[in-house]
Amino acid sequence: MPTQVGSQAVDRASALLALIVESDRPRSFTSLVDELGLAKSTTSRLLQALERSRLVQRDQSGSFRPGALFSIYAARPSALHDLAELARPTLTRIGELSEETVNLSVPRGNEVVQIAQIDSRYLLGSTDWVGVDVPATCTALGKVLYAWGALPLPRGSLERRTAHSPADRAELDRVLSEVRRRGWAVSLDELEVGLGAVAAPVRSVDGSVVAAVSVSGPTTRVNGHGITRLAELLVSETRGLSAQLGHHQGREGVA
Amino acid sequence: MPTQVGSQAVDRASALLALIVESDRPRSFTSLVDELGLAKSTTSRLLQALERSRLVQRDQSGSFRPGALFSIYAARPSALHDLAELARPTLTRIGELSEETVNLSVPRGNEVVQIAQIDSRYLLGSTDWVGVDVPATCTALGKVLYAWGALPLPRGSLERRTAHSPADRAELDRVLSEVRRRGWAVSLDELEVGLGAVAAPVRSVDGSVVAAVSVSGPTTRVNGHGITRLAELLVSETRGLSAQLGHHQGREGVA
DNA sequence: GAAAGAGTTCCATGATATGGGACCTGTGTT
């Protein structure tokens, strides 16, 4: 099972590029040589080619970072949608296994933005469904994003929707540290009586939380034992998704 | 001046990739073949290699889009900083030519976030300086982002800081359409008496405005004739920056 | 049902990537 027939040079260059993109800090020439085991001369030539095409660039110290083409891509308004595309298989799987509604959200400013939803296994349309101004402290997704600092904590008093919504800052802090401890968040009757949700974090290379995935449904189904089952499903699936984003277990970030 | 000595295959693959990343929408196999003039077989092989490495992916219809590695990169919290890195030469040049403070901002949520600043030609530290809760309608940067829909228009009545700040929605609308007409925005004594600024938009591949660059200083220097000079400088420099992001003149987007 | 279109696979050919080693350059060591 050697390299597929076809394009050795391109495969090697791509491997270099992947290494550079997936690590969270610039890579030195030597570390790349060591990791891929290629000849120095070959590595040097390939990197020069990648540099010429703006796929990598060198920082002041000569280490390699993702190049301008990546910035160009990241500046596209649609870049986040493509994250949804990447997550699609995971979301679909969660939807099939749980038979509930699944959401993928990212923080934007002080708000939680939904970028994908699976509802009885159909992925919703193309436009972002911005959270209809729901108080994020009452949602499982919001709690996850708050818990790991992906979203700035709300200032002032908390907006509540039901008697179960977190009442004040002290209660919220308690809830969030519980979320961090367990690794997932839950929201029962907090946004609306009869509505329940469980959510887990998606992490990036450097361990920071960049998104959250939730499963939600009526509390007739989302309750007691069901919650544990859903949480386990979510945690294992989001762990896989995080790995796709280059996250390595055990790098849980500082926050 | 044929292809540099070294790596034909990698250069060609990179050219393909650049084409895919810099275009606004998925590219069909044939359009890529036509544009680069490579043999179908070669193109096919190279694309397969890129696909294998997650640098490109096919959508349902078989067209090519940037692959998961790009999403991985875009999900990094630092992705926007890298935009600043890309813009650095441009900002520095503006700083040297204008001898005033230069800022690069992007919209995030409902706010304007500064991601780079040049002050008497020094680039500021690493942390984002979030706009200290300044009402964006009183700033040149804010006006640019509002004018082309990069930032959702504020709801309710406008916060004012001086007698020159836009007073109401009607005035703001008038100002914004003027901004669109001219291609740049100005703010004089609107945020603080004695403070003046000029700003111009940075556009992405699809023509949408993704960022803004401003020059600001005391109205003793930023005034009358000086403003026109600064605006011309800004417009020509941001046009160059937009081109680096893949924007082509004449695609000014729909908004 | 034929024909055009889109894309992949095959294969002989030689152009092109390869890696060893020379070479350069900057940095710390005696």
Place this chain on the structure above:
DNA sequence: AACACAGGTCCCATATCATGGAACTCTTTC
């Protein structure tokens, strides 16, 4: 100062690997 060493680039003969034409498959169109 002279020296050693690591990090990196350049050069070049070799043969491996990419190349493009053509054959082939699958799908869409008329």
